[in-house]
Amino acid sequence: MGKKVYLDNAATTPIDPEVIQAMTEVMQSEFGNPSSTHFFGRSAKGKLEQSRRTIAGLINAQPREIIFTSGGTEADNMALISSVKDLGVKRIITSGIEHHAVLHTIQACADADGIQIKLVKINEKGFIDLNHLQTLLEQSESQTLVSLMHANNEIGNLLPLKETADLCKKHNALFHTDTVQTMGHYPFDMGQLKIDFLTCGAHKLHGPKGVGFLFKRKNLNINPLTHGGSQEAGKRAGTENLYGIVGMAKALEIAYEQLDHHTAQIQNLKAYMIEELQKNFPDVQFNGGSAEHNRSLYTILNAQLPRTTKSEMLLFHLDIMGIATSGGSACSSGSNTGSHVLNALPLGESRPNIRFSFSKYNSHDDIDYTIQCLKKLYKQ
Ligand SMILES: Cc1ncc(COP(=O)(O)O)c(C=O)c1O
Incomplete structure (x- = not known):
């Protein structure tokens, strides 16, 4: 596997x-x-x-x-x-x-x-x-x-x-x-x-x-x-x-x-993800306040990636590569009306939105692999 x-x-x-x-x-x-x-x-x-x-x-x-x-x-x-x-x-x-x-x-x-x-x-x-x-x-x-x-x-x-x-x-x-x-x-x-x-x-x-x-x-x-x-x-x-x-x-x-330990660990992962996304996709944007360190939950990062021919299928391609993320909320799958949260925000042009959400079981290695796969998808 x-x-x-x-x-x-x-x-x-x-x-x-x-x-x-x-x-x-x-x-x-x-x-x-x-x-x-x-x-x-x-x-x-x-x-x-x-x-x-x-x-x-x-x-x-x-x-x-x-x-x-x-x-x-x-x-x-x-x-x-x-x-x-x-x-x-x-x-x-x-x-x-x-x-x-x-x-x-x-x-x-x-x-x-x-x-x-x-x-x-x-x-x-x-x-x-x-x-x-x-x-x-x-x-x-x-x-x-x-x-x-x-x-x-x-x-x-x-x-x-x-x-x-x-x-x-x-x-x-x-x-x-x-x-x-x-x-x-x-x-x-x-x-x-x-x-x-x-x-x-x-x-x-x-x-x-x-x-x-x-x-x-x-x-x-x-x-x-x-x-x-x-x-x-x-x-x-x-x-x-x-x-x-x-x-x-x-x-x-x-x-x-383990609150302090895990908070620091996950905060660090999120900061690393933000940094890596910005480095590799200079026009990445972050939805809502998700990139604001003190005003957002440290386990969630909602990113707006550049447009690609694969925009519609980005989550699917990531899934094929072994990476599980979400486009909006996955709490009730089967709904195709889009996210009522993202729809309530002025997001500008339509670009792929991905919610990355972390836990104590994630590592820097997971982020590196995700960035590597995203780069591959954007190059193809
Ligand atoms: C903010 C929020 N409220 C409520 C729920 C529903 O909780 P549960 O899945 O335990 O019914 C979820 C997710 O599923 C959630 O993210």
Whole structure:
């Protein structure tokens, strides 16, 4: 098999072997249903609650503020739908470049419950206009929820989280932030941050797929969206994905143990990629704020490459050469409408856009190989 380079870590990440080990151990020893009162159930429940305490501890939340879900999408849905159904939200302020897990859910809330949607302006680089957010908040006459992602999954733009949360609180608005791309990559102190809802999907941080969590501030009383048993303190019915949850807790533990080291390593790789692209393709441009060191997520670089006869097929050719990247968001393949994020930016002439997204498992060698292949493709 030829060389394989995985640069699509914003779509999903490889599972850390230590996570696999932790999951395998519980698969082998903990088959009990955490809701059963006998020994097997109590033991499984112990692992479940230990995982909750671990996760809560890592973000300085309280264990009862963590609700396990099937991933980021469900957590986003729960935050938004519950806000409308249970917390009296009549107006949602969001941006046009949120993930579809947020935008489509908000639209569904508008269709079903007639809530008002307000889009906050973004500037030409895709950064949220906080002055406009303030104006929209000042105009609020009914209970408002602000839903803005911490880092955009396509262009990496970061939202100043504390400033945004403080602004929302000042205007008595609820604040939901999708941290699916940033959980485990930045520290979160929920004791300090005035965030009401925050979401995570474990597979973006070297954990398993199909599991995530919603942080929900403890004073907010929401009803379950799935009905049945009284799992998750009555907030989400259904037997818990114990193996996934244990894996997620382990993945988050590793991420925060090694945070400084991996941040520096990945930041360095991204800087190297920028440098190499600029050296070899002088008119390369970077979409959104993805090349801005302090204002973008260090795992994502969205580049606009020169036009070539292969423009349409660039990703395909890279794939043939063993390099996995993405054109926009790969979260829902099969859509051919182009990226709603890139479409919202003034990108000028149509050129091939590639999202390179990195993880702790990438090396300089991966970047060298990618540049070498790109050069080959542009020469042909
Ligand atoms: C920003 C963002 N939010 C939500 C999701 C959905 O998360 P999940 O795949 O865990 O459902 C993704 C990616 O898939 C994402 O990048």
